[in-house]
Amino acid sequence: MELDAARSIFLSREDLIKILGDVPVGFIKRSDPPQPRRPTFKKMGVLVEIQDIVEAKEPQKAFKNRTNDQSYSCAECRKILPTAHLLDLHITEQHDFYFAASVDRGDKPMFSCFLEECSEKFQSPRKRKDHCIVVHKFPANYRFDQGKDKPKEKRHPKKQLSHSMDVDDDAGSSDTKDLPNVKAFTFGHHTLRTFNSKKDRKSGDTLEDIQSMKDAINDILD
Amino acid sequence: MSSQPVPSAENAVLRDKIRGYAAEHRKEGRTQAKDSLRLGLGQIKDEFAAQDNLSEKDVHGLASRIKRRKHATSEDLFRLALAFLQGIENINAFAAIPGALQVLIKELTGSDIQKQIDSAECLCNLSLGEGHVAEKISSLAGSYMVTYLDGKEGRLKRSCLWTLANILATSEKAAQQLLQMQLVPKLWKLYAGEGASAGFQEDAGICLHLISTHAAHHVSGEDREYIAYHLFSMRPEDPGSEYLMYIIHQLEIVELHHGLETQQAECLVNFFVASLGSQAESLPVSYGVRVVANLMAFNNPALIGVLADDNIFVPALNKLFALRDPRLNMDLMRMLRNYLNLNLLDSNLVLDRLQVYA
Numbered sequence: 001m002e003l004d005a006a007r008s009i010f011l012s013r014e015d016l017i018k019i020l021g022d023v024p025v026g027f028i029k030r031s032d033p034p035q036p037r038r039p040t041f042k043k044m045g046v047l048v049e050i051q052d053i054v055e056a057k058e059p060q061k062a063f064k065n066r067t068n069d070q071s072y073s074c075a076e077c078r079k080i081l082p083t084a085h086l087l088d089l090h091i092t093e094q095h096d097f098y099f100a101a102s103v104d105r106g107d108k109p110m111f112s113c114f115l116e117e118c119s120e121k122f123q124s125p126r127k128r129k130d131h132c133i134v135v136h137k138f139p140a141n142y143r144f145d146q147g148k149d150k151p152k153e154k155r156h157p158k159k160q161l162s163h164s165m166d167v168d169d170d171a172g173s174s175d176t177k178d179l180p181n182v183k184a185f186t187f188g189h190h191t192l193r194t195f196n197s198k199k200d201r202k203s204g205d206t207l208e209d210i211q212s213m214k215d216a217i218n219d220i221l222d
Numbered sequence: 223m224s225s226q227p228v229p230s231a232e233n234a235v236l237r238d239k240i241r242g243y244a245a246e247h248r249k250e251g252r253t254q255a256k257d258s259l260r261l262g263l264g265q266i267k268d269e270f271a272a273q274d275n276l277s278e279k280d281v282h283g284l285a286s287r288i289k290r291r292k293h294a295t296s297e298d299l300f301r302l303a304l305a306f307l308q309g310i311e312n313i314n315a316f317a318a319i320p321g322a323l324q325v326l327i328k329e330l331t332g333s334d335i336q337k338q339i340d341s342a343e344c345l346c347n348l349s350l351g352e353g354h355v356a357e358k359i360s361s362l363a364g365s366y367m368v369t370y371l372d373g374k375e376g377r378l379k380r381s382c383l384w385t386l387a388n389i390l391a392t393s394e395k396a397a398q399q400l401l402q403m404q405l406v407p408k409l410w411k412l413y414a415g416e417g418a419s420a421g422f423q424e425d426a427g428i429c430l431h432l433i434s435t436h437a438a439h440h441v442s443g444e445d446r447e448y449i450a451y452h453l454f455s456m457r458p459e460d461p462g463s464e465y466l467m468y469i470i471h472q473l474e475i476v477e478l479h480h481g482l483e484t485q486q487a488e489c490l491v492n493f494f495v496a497s498l499g500s501q502a503e504s505l506p507v508s509y510g511v512r513v514v515a516n517l518m519a520f521n522n523p524a525l526i527g528v529l530a531d532d533n534i535f536v537p538a539l540n541k542l543f544a545l546r547d548p549r550l551n552m553d554l555m556r557m558l559r560n561y562l563n564l565n566l567l568d569s570n571l572v573l574d575r576l577q578v579y580a
Binding site: 009010011013015016017019020023024025026027028029030034036037038039041042043044045046047048049070071072080082083084085086114115116117118135136137138139142143144 | 259260261262263266299300303304306307331333335340343344346347349350361362364365366368369370372373374375378381384387388391392399402403404407408428431432435438448464465468471472474476477503505508509512515516519548549550552553555556558559560562563570573574576577578579580
């Protein structure tokens, strides 16, 4: 009896087969009716607590610690950046000699996009900037742009370097005559543990050497 | 001889339950404390009568002051945030002043973290405005807010998420701009990525559901692929998990050209099975049925995980038919049709065990 009652409540196999005959197979698209209930959302602001403003006015000691904890800072130049990716870009582009050498060589794009999720690389900071403006709708004056300071930094030290070397040459002739040739004191290990950057200053000589080496190799091959 | 009682297994279970309850209680308290700070436009006038009433004139004064000084103090930002909460006319007045928003952005991107937070909260209240205000914020400050989603400062990140949610709910054009800034992968990382933390899952989920509702057709193929490849297991009790199936369905992640990997599909199926105890009207159930039905439409039994077993599928279906929701029943029939089309076993065996109310 109970079994029969239950059967009368539920649809039979034949009924189900009949219903299923009218049901299409395949994907249910997002526009297919009947649309289920959508989640609701109400725009909300935030009530800023005055306590926070008071705390902000208090001595900067606690704040400094907080800054260090809550952001990414470069160990080399103390520059603070908001994300690990931007810090990574900064360190690579500003403090990595190998990266600078690769850029100078110019055989492959080296400058990564400011967005970590974008895998594109560019030949120059300028091209990266254009990409960010056009593709990612970044503002033209994006404040975490690593590339814009670089040309200034690069140009000026080089200029200063060339001037200082000129000065050294002029003044050096009189100064070095008066002073004994004193080497820098090192007391143990030498502090400079990078590639010798002095070669850059004599880049002209180096190029000549390479050229002469090439000539020599060509002579041998001939 | 030791006189200390040996802890029994029952005691350990009880302790675990008490710890779990206390943790849940703490979490609830924190959520309530955070939510209590959030107000709708104009709500402050009704609920906080003691607060200063700031007019358009005050907003003009504050905007001129910050423009003249080219920076804003925390107090300026506090007063502006308060003014924006009080009414749309204050928001429109500020948005109409050229160069005023740039000062807020300058503070947002400065080196002082407290000022960054203050300006983000100020922008959050400004985003309560209409479409043109949302578009202005997204074009000038969107890239920074998206950048800060990867940052360490929690409050700043949360304020950015709140602002982004308001913008996404207001203007499709602004939403489209934000999507070009790779907003979807960043939100997905916070929502369901490997490093997702409980603090931001809910807010990131809200932003993703708003994208799915208002700007789904602007979401790029790459963004959809990103979601498909980064689907990790989620539990129904996780914050913001109620949006998961809605997002997956609205963004058509299952129907992608390459389809889902077995592992990712399994995550969705397990989530669906775990959320079967919910109401028919609940988002995980109503959209979960559609997502699972679409997984079945691939005709690949490997994609439906545990549901390939009729001893799990039939009781699950009976449970859902027992909810007697006519809207849900239509989707359940589609699911059943797709299941039978898989030809896993004799369809009569399945149909005989089904309990569909007449």
